Amino acid sequence: MQKKETGSMKRNRFIANTIVHVVLAILSIIWLFPVVWIVLESFNANPDPGSSSFFPSAFGIQNYIKLFTETDQFYFAKWFMNTLLVAIGTCLLSTFYVLCISYTLSRLRFKARKKLMNVGLILNMFPAFMSMIAVYYILKGIGLSESLVSLVFVYSSGQALQYHIAKGFFDTIPRAVDEAAWIDGATRFQVFYKITVPLSKPILIYTVLTSFMAPWIDFIFAKVILGTNYNKYTVAIGMWTMMEREFIQDWYGCFTAAAVIVSIPISLLFLFMQRYYVEGMSAGAVKG
Amino acid sequence: MKKLFDGIKQGFKNVFGLLKDAWEYGDLWTRLSFLVLGAGNIARKQIVKGIIYLAMELGFIFYMIMFGVTALSHFGDLGTKEQGMAYNEATGVYETAQGDNSMLLLLAAVVAIFIIVFFVVMWYKNVKSAYRTQLNKEMGKKNNTIKEDFADYLDTKLHFTMLFVPIMSVLVFNILPLFYMILIAFTNFDRTHQPPGNLFDWVGLRNFGVMLSSKGTIGQTFWPILGWTFVWAIFATFLNYIFGMLLAIIINRKGTKFKAMWRTFFVLTIAIPQFVSLLLMRHMFADNGPMNGTLMSLGIIPEGDPILFLSSKTLARITIIIINLWVGMPYTVLTTTGILQNIPSDLYESAKVDGANAVTIFWKITLPYMLFVTTPKLITDFVGNINNFNVIFFLSEGGPKTTKYYQAGYTDLLVTWLYHLTVDSKDYCYASVIGIFVFVISAVLSLITYRNTASYKDEEGFS
Numbered sequence: 001m002q003k004k005e006t007g008s009m010k011r012n013r014f015i016a017n018t019i020v021h022v023v024l025a026i027l028s029i030i031w032l033f034p035v036v037w038i039v040l041e042s043f044n045a046n047p048d049p050g051s052s053s054f055f056p057s058a059f060g061i062q063n064y065i066k067l068f069t070e071t072d073q074f075y076f077a078k079w080f081m082n083t084l085l086v087a088i089g090t091c092l093l094s095t096f097y098v099l100c101i102s103y104t105l106s107r108l109r110f111k112a113r114k115k116l117m118n119v120g121l122i123l124n125m126f127p128a129f130m131s132m133i134a135v136y137y138i139l140k141g142i143g144l145s146e147s148l149v150s151l152v153f154v155y156s157s158g159q160a161l162q163y164h165i166a167k168g169f170f171d172t173i174p175r176a177v178d179e180a181a182w183i184d185g186a187t188r189f190q191v192f193y194k195i196t197v198p199l200s201k202p203i204l205i206y207t208v209l210t211s212f213m214a215p216w217i218d219f220i221f222a223k224v225i226l227g228t229n230y231n232k233y234t235v236a237i238g239m240w241t242m243m244e245r246e247f248i249q250d251w252y253g254c255f256t257a258a259a260v261i262v263s264i265p266i267s268l269l270f271l272f273m274q275r276y277y278v279e280g281m282s283a284g285a286v287k288g
Numbered sequence: 289m290k291k292l293f294d295g296i297k298q299g300f301k302n303v304f305g306l307l308k309d310a311w312e313y314g315d316l317w318t319r320l321s322f323l324v325l326g327a328g329n330i331a332r333k334q335i336v337k338g339i340i341y342l343a344m345e346l347g348f349i350f351y352m353i354m355f356g357v358t359a360l361s362h363f364g365d366l367g368t369k370e371q372g373m374a375y376n377e378a379t380g381v382y383e384t385a386q387g388d389n390s391m392l393l394l395l396a397a398v399v400a401i402f403i404i405v406f407f408v409v410m411w412y413k414n415v416k417s418a419y420r421t422q423l424n425k426e427m428g429k430k431n432n433t434i435k436e437d438f439a440d441y442l443d444t445k446l447h448f449t450m451l452f453v454p455i456m457s458v459l460v461f462n463i464l465p466l467f468y469m470i471l472i473a474f475t476n477f478d479r480t481h482q483p484p485g486n487l488f489d490w491v492g493l494r495n496f497g498v499m500l501s502s503k504g505t506i507g508q509t510f511w512p513i514l515g516w517t518f519v520w521a522i523f524a525t526f527l528n529y530i531f532g533m534l535l536a537i538i539i540n541r542k543g544t545k546f547k548a549m550w551r552t553f554f555v556l557t558i559a560i561p562q563f564v565s566l567l568l569m570r571h572m573f574a575d576n577g578p579m580n581g582t583l584m585s586l587g588i589i590p591e592g593d594p595i596l597f598l599s600s601k602t603l604a605r606i607t608i609i610i611i612n613l614w615v616g617m618p619y620t621v622l623t624t625t626g627i628l629q630n631i632p633s634d635l636y637e638s639a640k641v642d643g644a645n646a647v648t649i650f651w652k653i654t655l656p657y658m659l660f661v662t663t664p665k666l667i668t669d670f671v672g673n674i675n676n677f678n679v680i681f682f683l684s685e686g687g688p689k690t691t692k693y694y695q696a697g698y699t700d701l702l703v704t705w706l707y708h709l710t711v712d713s714k715d716y717c718y719a720s721v722i723g724i725f726v727f728v729i730s731a732v733l734s735l736i737t738y739r740n741t742a743s744y745k746d747e748e749g750f751s
Contacts, residue, residue: 017543024538028553031614034554034568049571053585054578097454107472108447116451125676125730127703130723133710134465134472137395157461159452187443192450217561220677224711227350236563240682243567252571259564267559274555274622 016245042260045274047253063257072239074251075231076258082148083215083234090154091212094159098207102163103192106170124161129220136224146227150233154221159211169203170196209273216266235262303412310419321418325411328418332425336434341414348407357402359396366390366475367487389483394475398468402459473720479713488717495721506718509693509705513723516605517701521673521681523609524616529666531613532620533658536628539621539651551625554618562615566682569611573597599688601698608699612679623665624658631657667737671730680704702726 037054041047042063044056056263067076084217105117135147135154144150181191197204219236226232233241239258242251310318317331318631326341354443367388432440441449473495481488501507539550557565582593589595597607631654639649659666667749680686686700686708695713696705702722 013543020538020544024550028550031554031557034565035560038568054582097457100450101454104447104450110447123462123551125734126727127706127723130706131465132470133716134468135461138465153457154461160458161462188446188743189442217563219563222570240563240567263564266561267556270559
């Protein structure tokens with residue numbers, strides 16, 4: 001049965017669509033405004049944190065030049081490399097951890113399994129940085145404090161407890177696959193690297209990217225572990241320091257330039273892994 | 289809870305049952321394994337395994353004699369000698385005399401406890417292994433060679449191999465520090481008891497009392513901050529949820545054009561590192577920031593009388609909740625879009641036939657359905673917001689500061705207060721108490737959800 005639209009229905013729908021698009025446009029402007037603003041500010045020729053206007057009066061690339069040339073106090077290029085190194089280290093180590101833990105807890109059956117999962121649950125409920133001072137002294141005890149290596153260990157151990165999404169993924173692979181292989185005489189390790197790993201590309205990508213991004217974003221552990229050694233800083237604490245009261249006057253322009261430089265790769269990575277993020281989250285949501 | 293205790297009881301029964309059996313029915317070598325680790329294995333030709341056990345025992349004894357005993361002896365008193373000035377007869381000057389350092393003493397004691405626990409577990413494994421090899425021999429079964437043992441670690445014991453390194457790492461960097469900080473909650477390790485200059489000591493439950501009483505400044509800080517933490521978590525969770533869902537609905541409704549474009553616009557803001565966008569927002573809404581500047585030059589507010597977005601108590605709280613919408617709504621769009629599309633369309637159609645309008649449909653169909661499906665996510669979000677350090681810290685650092693509170697400001701959450709107490713004022717014992725409270729809150733909320741979700745009850749539903 002074909003329904004016939006009356007003229008007034010058509011008009012109503014047109015009005016509704018117009019309203020929706022206007023609302024979406026306004027909201028988009030609000031959401032994108034800070035993004036556009038920081039890009040404009042980074043090209044501001046006279047950066048002034050006390051400026052009363054949103055838009056720069058003159059454009060130039062001085063902020064970028066200063067960011068990379070005035071390195072006596074704040075050495076941004078070095079911070080960037082530090083963070084990159086930590087990120088690579090963290091993403092290797094923590095992907096290894098997460099893969100091991102989530103595979104074991106999901107696919108293998110052993111006595112302590114439920115207990116370990118409960119311990120993981122309990123550990124996750126404490127504020128993550130509650131123990132940072134103790135971590136600092138342990139690192140000092142093994143001679144690793146104020147170093148980038150220690151950050152890799154701390155981040156990776158933290159990420160190891162975030163295995164739930166990967167485990168949820170492994171849970172969805174039918175166990176019959178594994179059992180068939182066991183019957184055929186494959187060891188559990190062979191099943192792991194010949195069957196499961198090739199099947200788990202999406203979750204591997206997801207894990208690699210999230211752990212790669214963590215060091216760029218984390219602030220607390222880096223601040224406590226790296227102390228006051230400016231040259232060992234990662235970008236997050238370095239840029240936070242730039243915005244501190246004693247530095248903001250001189251470094252505000254550089255902060256915006258640094259923000260643009262850091263945000264571009266991170267945003268691209270995020271947009272790329274968005275698909276996996278949604279998949280992982282919705283797998284979690286369906287499973288509860 | 290009862291199940292948990294029953295499980296623990298059963299576990300102890302099994303362990304002691306095996307030890308008793310091994311002692312009663314064990315032969316000389318098995319009994320010797322109680323004292324000399326690995327003896328049973330060596331006697332039954334598992335030389336390598338036996339030597340590993342023996343090496344562990346020797347290492348343990350060495351550790352205990354060299355460090356362990358001293359470390360444990362200070363667990364009770366946490367050091368007695370304060371650092372002070374001592375007259376050096378030889379040089380004739382006053383020198384700083386090395387005192388005890390409670391902090392390091394407690395850490396050493398905690399490490400010693402972990403090592404002892406580890407050794408006891410190994411000791412038990414050794415007895416078990418000795419007894420098993422004896423039984424195998426008596427029944428004429430072959431004992432594993434070292435090669436077969438290794439092969440087992442890639443097959444039936446793969447879980448052990450794969451978990452060993454990650455668990456060690458978590459043990460050193462998560463569990464040990466956490467255990468240590470929980471102990472700190474029962475000491476007086478605050479700003480006036482900083483080793484090595486001063487020692488700290490056990491005080492029992494005093495800190496919990498101080499925190500919960502409404503008398504001192506710390507108690508008078510705790511309760512308002514707890515209240516604000518809950519207010520914040522409720523607003524941040526539900527406003528983001530409802531508005532984010534509305535946004536997802538209008539992006540995905542039939543008549544909307546360029547769906548992918550709108551979605552990308554909003555998702556783009558998630559992609560920017562939070563510390564960048566939030567620090568920028570703080571600058572934007574500062575008293576002399578561009579927002580006030582623009583409003584002044586447009587003549588909307590009088591010159592020299594800025595709106596105190598982030599520096600007056602109530603307004604700062606409102607500003608933060610609103611800015612958090614900017615941060616959080618895109619996440620909701622991202623996660624709810626898929627679920628929204630799964631709502632059975634006949635529900636909508638029958639509602640339309642009954643003449644329901646869009647608002648009614650949202651309140652009567654969409655919201656109840658979504659609440660039903662996403663309650664676990666909502667509660668996880670709620671716990672996440674109780675622990676939401678980033679938004680508060682980068683936007684206001686907990687400010688505006690007030691002298692009414694101890695080391696905190698009007699927008700501080702429990703976790704940011706914990707941060708201030710740790711980093712700024714070094715009141716570690718109070719910080720630990722807060723950490724424990726946050727744990728209790730999260731645990732209660734999460735237990736309610738996890739226990740009731742399908743994935744906990746029916747984990748193998750897919751397989």
